[in-house]
Amino acid sequence: MSEAERRNDRITRRRFLKRAAKSGLSIAAAGSLAYWLHDAVGPSAARAAKTTIALPDGSIPSLGSRMAVVEGKNRAESLKRGLDALGGIQAFVQRGDRVVVKVNAAFASPPMLGATTHPELVGEMVRLCLRAGAVEVRVVDNPINDPASCFRLTGIGEATEQAGGKLILPRQDFFKPFTLAGGELIRNWPVLATPLDGANKIIGLAPLKDHHRAGASMTMKNWYGFLGGRRNIFHQDIHNTVKELAMMVRPTLVVLDATVAMMTNGPTGGSLSDLKEIKTLIVSTDQVAADALGCELLGKAIADLPYIAKAAEAGVGTADYKSLNPIRIAA
Amino acid sequence: MSLETLIGVFILLLLCVITVGVYLRQFKFDEELYKATLAQSGGVEYGAAVQESEGDDVARLEIAGLQSLGVPETFDEETLSQKIDGRAELYLGCGFEKLTTARYALADDPGAWFEIFVFDMGVPRNAFAVYSLQRRSEATDAAFAQFSYAAENALFFVCGRFYVEIVGAQTTPALMETMTAAGKAFVAQRSEEEIAFLEVSLFPQEFLQKEQIRFVPADGFGYEKFNDVFVGPYELPSGRLEAFVSVRNSSEEASQLAQAYLDFLIRLGSEKIGVASGEIADLKAVDLLGDTELVFTAGKVVAGIHAATDRAAALELAEKLYREIQRAAK
Numbered sequence: 158m159s160e161a162e163r164r165n166d167r168i169t170r171r172r173f174l175k176r177a178a179k180s181g182l183s184i185a186a187a188g189s190l191a192y193w194l195h196d197a198v199g200p201s202a203a204r205a206a207k208t209t210i211a212l213p214d215g216s217i218p219s220l221g222s223r224m225a226v227v228e229g230k231n232r233a234e235s236l237k238r239g240l241d242a243l244g245g246i247q248a249f250v251q252r253g254d255r256v257v258v259k260v261n262a263a264f265a266s267p268p269m270l271g272a273t274t275h276p277e278l279v280g281e282m283v284r285l286c287l288r289a290g291a292v293e294v295r296v297v298d299n300p301i302n303d304p305a306s307c308f309r310l311t312g313i314g315e316a317t318e319q320a321g322g323k324l325i326l327p328r329q330d331f332f333k334p335f336t337l338a339g340g341e342l343i344r345n346w347p348v349l350a351t352p353l354d355g356a357n358k359i360i361g362l363a364p365l366k367d368h369h370r371a372g373a374s375m376t377m378k379n380w381y382g383f384l385g386g387r388r389n390i391f392h393q394d395i396h397n398t399v400k401e402l403a404m405m406v407r408p409t410l411v412v413l414d415a416t417v418a419m420m421t422n423g424p425t426g427g428s429l430s431d432l433k434e435i436k437t438l439i440v441s442t443d444q445v446a447a448d449a450l451g452c453e454l455l456g457k458a459i460a461d462l463p464y465i466a467k468a469a470e471a472g473v474g475t476a477d478y479k480s481l482n483p484i485r486i487a488a
Numbered sequence: 489m490s491l492e493t494l495i496g497v498f499i500l501l502l503l504c505v506i507t508v509g510v511y512l513r514q515f516k517f518d519e520e521l522y523k524a525t526l527a528q529s530g531g532v533e534y535g536a537a538v539q540e541s542e543g544d545d546v547a548r549l550e551i552a553g554l555q556s557l558g559v560p561e562t563f564d565e566e567t568l569s570q571k572i573d574g575r576a577e578l579y580l581g582c583g584f585e586k587l588t589t590a591r592y593a594l595a596d597d598p599g600a601w602f603e604i605f606v607f608d609m610g611v612p613r614n615a616f617a618v619y620s621l622q623r624r625s626e627a628t629d630a631a632f633a634q635f636s637y638a639a640e641n642a643l644f645f646v647c648g649r650f651y652v653e654i655v656g657a658q659t660t661p662a663l664m665e666t667m668t669a670a671g672k673a674f675v676a677q678r679s680e681e682e683i684a685f686l687e688v689s690l691f692p693q694e695f696l697q698k699e700q701i702r703f704v705p706a707d708g709f710g711y712e713k714f715n716d717v718f719v720g721p722y723e724l725p726s727g728r729l730e731a732f733v734s735v736r737n738s739s740e741e742a743s744q745l746a747q748a749y750l751d752f753l754i755r756l757g758s759e760k761i762g763v764a765s766g767e768i769a770d771l772k773a774v775d776l777l778g779d780t781e782l783v784f785t786a787g788k789v790v791a792g793i794h795a796a797t798d799r800a801a802a803l804e805l806a807e808k809l810y811r812e813i814q815r816a817a818k
Contacts, residue, residue, distance in 0.1 A: 187503070194511070263573065265591075265603075267657035269641070301573050306558070310601075310657070370574035389569050422622060425572050427655045428639035430624045 215359030229488025239440035252290030276316035367423030445474025620702035
């Protein structure tokens with residue numbers, strides 16, 4: 158490099174200050190942009206609330222709270238008698254309705270072990286709904302075990318299809334974030350929502366079972382099968398969870414099957430000796446009342462199942478099932 | 489263009505690329521952090537169950553006339569509740585390590601199927617704990633394992649560190665015979681030595697309901713510090729009693745635990761009562777709502793009688809228990 162070139166290459170103070178200013182401005186601009194985009198808090202509840210979906214209300218307020226208690230061994234027959242006592246299936250399902258039947262298909266367990274909804278009950282409910290004029294009856298659950306195995310081995314899948322219903326296996330894209338109004342636990346949580354799209358009637362079919370954690374698994378806890386995600390976390394506060402589930406779902410009708418109940422080692426059981434033939438089917442528009450009677454049939458006190466009182470206090474129903482003047486029938 | 493300019497331009501371009509990348513990536517946040525995870529579905533990978541590895545054949549059955557129904561599944565501490573839901577707590581509290589399950593059916597009758605659950609509990613004591621804590625009262629001895637019983641549709645047994653359930657979908661003789669053969673094959677393959685619990689040998693034999701002895705690894709009688717307790721039920725002519733035994737690391741630990749347990753009972757509302765024994769020097773007794781609790785130590789052993797309605801029978805059994813402990817100590 159020549160002397161002249163070297164002299165020209167030497168930076169002057171002015172040039173240095175100019176360059177430093179430009180660099181500083183660039184750094185400041187980049188830093189400001191990053192600061193403007195930075196979100197230290199993350200998605201807010203308000204933002205989450207905007208993305209939550211609404212679940213259909215299947216309840217029929219004009220029917221009020223009513224209950225039928227049927228004694229019998231044949232589930233299909235008991236169901237028909239119970240519904241007839243409350244006005245017939247047509248009081249609950251009308252022509253053009255889209256019905257969702259929420260079953261308990263939690264485990265890949267044979268029907269005789271009483272861990273899941275009995276297929277005879279599922280089949281009969283689907284048939285009755287279709288006969289009443291429903292355009293579609295969807296049978297749904299988000300099982301704990303592999304869904305395909307659960308619906309096959311419990312017999313629920315076959316019973317549904319033979320009766321003309323539509324079995325809905327859960328898929329990842331069926332779950333949408335849901336926040337329960339007034340809820341403290343079910344907030345921005347994935348819920349099995351797509352099968353409920355367009356439905357206007359919701360029917361819960363639950364077996365009566367002892368439950369190691371919750372004390373019992375009945376109609377309110379049946380809605381647990383609408384939850385997705387890592388729902389095990391709710392076990393840490395199971396009684397408030399069941400209360401919120403009952404607030405979340407407003408069913409048309411619930412059926413608590415105590416024809417053969419799981420008295421011990423629930424919720425999975427495994428031995429026929431865990432079961433007891435109680436020969437009772439409870440049909441009710443009040444899920445709290447149904448569970449209160451179920452609690453009695455299990456030989457437990459209401460105090461043993463705090464979620465019943467919590468749900469009653471939340472206005473979901475009444476724990477005093479006797480106040481409904483249940484209609485008792487022998488099938 | 490000078491080299492410095494080129495380097496500068498390159499760095500600026502790189503920064504632009506990074507900026508765009510960060511801008512796009514930050515919209516795909518980890519939902520797990522905001523409790524909005526979505527369930528997976530389909531096949532044996534549902535619920536993130538761990539597939540059986542090549543070397544893990546604990547639930548594999550090689551029996552003539554059986555057909556396998558799918559691939560075995562394994563579950564660890566994190567995923568156990570995805571198989572057995574609320575009952576997972578019982579196992580997790582007893583040292584659970586792994587569950588392997590598999591389904592099989594009769595080759596000539598696919599509707600006659602069963603599922604085998606192999607719980608690896610780590611050590612035989614833990615396997616015995618979950619076995620004994622769930623033992624059905626209406627059961628018959630299955631007789632092919634030291635600890636085993638049969639229900640109308642299922643078999644339950646302990647084999648070394650494994651607690652095994654074989655649960656049938658039917659109660660047909662053919663299926664039960666096959667399940668029994670499966671259970672025997674499982675035990676035969678492992679050649680486990682007979683399990684001997686020192687504590688069990690301390691219980692007086694007369695009127696003891698041996699098949700109902702249970703091992704409580706934690707929270708014995710509701711007290712969080714009362715762990716490793718064996719409980720032996722007795723059907724006496726005068727009624728039912730339960731004796732308990734726990735071997736500690738030292739006599740000092742035994743004394744401290746005995747006193748702590750008594751203090752716990754008193755906090756619950758028990759009242760100290762005087763029960764004189766000519767044999768047991770440090771026998772303590774409390775009354776809780778009409779039930780008598782007797783507690784004593786003998787060397788490293790904490791023992792006693794739990795919730796007895798017949799105080800005289802309880803004292804008699806306690807003294808027999810004390811004598812057995814003394815005899816074993818010699």
